[in-house]
Amino acid sequence: LAKTTQPISMDSYEGQEVNITCSHNNIATNDYITWYQQFPSQGPRFIIQGYKTKVTNEVASLFIPADRKSSTLSLPRVSLSDTAVYYCLVAPILYSSASKIIFGSGTRLSIRP
Amino acid sequence: DGGITQSPKYLFRKEGQNVTLSCEQNLNHDAMYWYRQDPGQGLRLIYYSQIVNDFQKGDIAEGYSVSREKKESFPLTVTSAQKNPTAFYLCASSIVGLESGSSYEQYFGPGTRLTVT
Numbered sequence: 140l141a142k143t144t145q146p147i148s149m150d151s152y153e154g155q156e157v158n159i160t161c162s163h164n165n166i167a168t169n170d171y172i173t174w175y176q177q178f179p180s181q182g183p184r185f186i187i188q189g190y191k192t193k194v195t196n197e198v199a200s201l202f203i204p205a206d207r208k209s210s211t212l213s214l215p216r217v218s219l220s221d222t223a224v225y226y227c228l229v230a231p232i233l234y235s236s237a238s239k240i241i242f243g244s245g246t247r248l249s250i251r252p
Numbered sequence: 253d254g255g256i257t258q259s260p261k262y263l264f265r266k267e268g269q270n271v272t273l274s275c276e277q278n279l280n281h282d283a284m285y286w287y288r289q290d291p292g293q294g295l296r297l298i299y300y301s302q303i304v305n306d307f308q309k310g311d312i313a314e315g316y317s318v319s320r321e322k323k324e325s326f327p328l329t330v331t332s333a334q335k336n337p338t339a340f341y342l343c344a345s346s347i348v349g350l351e352s353g354s355s356y357e358q359y360f361g362p363g364t365r366l367t368v369t
Contacts, residue, residue, distance in 0.1 A: 173356075175358075180340070180363065181362060182342050182363050184360070185357035226295070232356040240285070240297050240300060240310070242296075244293065244294040245294050
């Protein structure tokens, strides 16, 4: 099972770029990497998903090295509204078993003015 | 508007009572999930259903039961056997299939906060 390890918390300031790294040393060949954002008392929201190299969308970039043992979520020019918990999920896109769906503990990101 | 609804948002029960949490989706998703989240913790999978009339236990299924009689609905029953039921419960859904260009993300509902005293 691809367990994930993330920093418990991070602090940054408005306008800065924030990079959150997730370690997943035993990632499987058919695993994808997905990042979610969660605000207090709300359901998580999808941010970005990737398999290898770099993926970019309108809100974030995801960098995945060749060995895929880690990934980095990059948030450009953060604002106060980016204060949230960020989860990295490593699992096959097609879940054949419930045991493959494991969310980590998440990274609590705090943005200051 | 497509999405997932969970009701109620807050639920209070006495210890020893069973309680059923509702989850409905109109996204035409085949897969549905139930998670539990305790304060300051991550999400833990309770049950997962890939298709109607089929579901699998997650890591913490003891004391919980589910049914999947319709594609749109995946209710969760918290039974009196669940030793510590007070938590935030999240329902999610996703597609199942290979569709080029799709992201296979889970769509989450707003959650139900259950308090048992």
